[in-house]
Amino acid sequence: MPELPEVEEVRRTLIAAVRDEIIDGVTVLRPDYVRHGRKTIRNLKGSGIIDITRLGKRLFWQLTPSACMVTHLGMTGRITLRPDDKPAEPHTHLVLGLKTGKFLHFSDARRFGGVWLYAAESQALQAHVTGRLGADALNLAVTDLDGWKQKRVPLKAELLSQKTVAGLGNIYVDEALWMARLHPLRRVDQLPHAARALLTHCIHEVLHASLAMGGTTLRDYRDANANAGRFAQSLNVYGRAGQPCRRCGTTLRKFLIAQRTTVICPKCQRAGRHRTEK
DNA sequence: TTAGGCCTGCAC
DNA sequence: GTGCAGGCCTAA
Structure with missing residues (x-):
């Protein structure tokens, strides 16, 4: 069950691997796993991954141009880097292809986690944090x-x-x-x-x-x-x-x-x- | 403030 | 087959 140290470890291993990568493809296998921004997530094709920050158990993916993707692993969530886009695990809900040929797989058996996509600095993103996270x-x-x-x-x-x-x-x-x-x-x-x-x-x-x-x-x-x-x-x-x-x-x-x-x-x-x- | 719901895998 | 595990949200 990922709590802060586990999420931080994921963040560190992720950022070392995908900083400055360009998202080249978006495959949504389970639309309702995208809790916010379901209609616009495919527009991430072409976006760059600038940084990944963390607050509590949530990761904030700073993307160009002007987007922020929030991820929460819930109980059973995993974000893993793989050499192909073939879902390697059951319950893979989202795959992001990267220009260099790597793929980010988001899987979560229990689906207590989720993905939220916001415009950077938007009120909706602010509201995601305010009043919820200390x-x-x-x-x-x-x-x-x-x-x-x-x-x-x-x-x-x-x-x-x-x-x-x-x-x-x-x-x-x-x-x-x-x-x-x-x-x-x-x-x-x-x-x-x-x-x-x-x-x-x-x-x-x-x-x-x-x-x-x-x-x-x-x-x-x-x-x-x-x-x-x-x-x-x-x-x-x-x-x-x-x-x-x-x-x-x-x-x-x-x-x-x-x-x-x-x-x-x-x-x-x-x-x-x-x-x-x- | 608390109970229930979400959801699946695994121990019993 | 039943029940428990748990983060977090919603409803009562």
Whole structure:
């Protein structure tokens, strides 16, 4: 399940391969996978790929002239570079041919991801981001969390929402909270500054550690060169319910928060006095 | 704020 | 065969 480190790894492997490439052909195999700009996506023929940036789990493809393609991998999305346009994977929804003879394949079994095409600097593109995505988790500053003082929301729900911190999913939220010894049901408005600073630090830590190993592959994730990530073996809580905490040996416990499986160490991550009442 | 829907593959 | 996994959006 691609979260920030996996998307960043895809971005890095992609940009190294396709910067300054020209799109020479557009094959839409599944029109409804293009969530915005379905009618104009074929006009990308002739467009150049200037850059690929990232905010949270989304990639922003800066294209000439004056277009921006947003991609989200959802749960099972892959963007892979192949030598031909023959769909190599099931559920290939979009293929972009490049002038140098390479092909970008967009596949996504569950179709939780998608592709959005906008005019560059358009209001629609702005709206795609505004109100939805907060600060990128990799560049998070403590001050980005100032708005939490007025928010009566459980920590985990807030982190998953992307609204303040963009890029974390179920895996890295659980990992960062364990590292910071914070209970996922703590209310964000009850976190003192020191806890917000610690959390910011731990988010950086876990993301950098994962990036250094090419991300986490549980099953589906691959980078643009079809390589899996190796961080799964370093996970401390995610998927380890019933196993001992690597810090204190206490048995890790699993429960649901906001419909998400959550794993914590009940000893390291105390609920505290300010737990969200449930 | 929460539940449901999207969607497929895989474990049971 | 059933149910679960999950990001994110919409509706109640």
